[in-house]
Amino acid sequence: MAPAPFERVGRSAPPGAPPGTCWESVIIPARIETITEQVMISEAETSADGTITKPAVFATETRQEITRPREESYFQTLCPDELTPDYISSLQRALAARGLYDGLITATLNTQTRAAIRRYQQELGIDSQTLSLRAARSLGLSAVELAD
Structure with missing residues (x-):
């Protein structure tokens, strides 16, 4: 049985997150590049008149470098008790109004709804x-907290 799509929500939080809030993390994978270079092993040998008597010797060296380290980024989510069928129906309608969801309004977080959420986000x-x-x-589905 596949885990519920929001099963992990609220399980991890960044340091200093307010109590009672729910969070999710996104892993940004490291970027590793393979670099291949020709390295001179020995220089060419030449005679007094400038004729090459022995060509230079090169070797191919390949190495990998991390050009961007792995990162973990957190974002605040709704807590599971807020994701009622009515809320999910409203979410599906809001995504449909923006041309991101073309499925039926099912009030369930189905594959189409999750794909539309990803496209929007x-x-x-x-x-x-x-x-x-x-x-x-x-x-426009959740209240915005206003500064005092």
């Missing part, structure tokens, strides 16, 4: 199928 810089609180607020 990529515009926000979040590559996840877990609905972020930021995305929910920008869709």
Whole structure:
């Protein structure tokens, strides 16, 4: 049986996260590049008149370098008790209104809904199928906290 799509929500949080809030993390994998170079092993030998008597010797060296280290990024999510069938139906309608969801309004977090969430959130810089609180607020589905 596959885990529920929001099963991990709230399980991990960044240091200093307010109590009672739910979080998810996104892993940004390291970028590793393979570098291949020709390295001179010995220089060419030449005679007094400039004629090459022995050509230079080269070897191919290949190495891998980490050009960007692995990163873990956190984002705040709705807590599981907030993801009611009514809320999910509203989410599906909001995503459909933006042309990101073309399935039936099922009130379930099906594969189509999760794919639409990911497409919407990529515009926000979040590559996840877990609905972020930021995305929910920008869709008009969750209250925005105002500064005092």
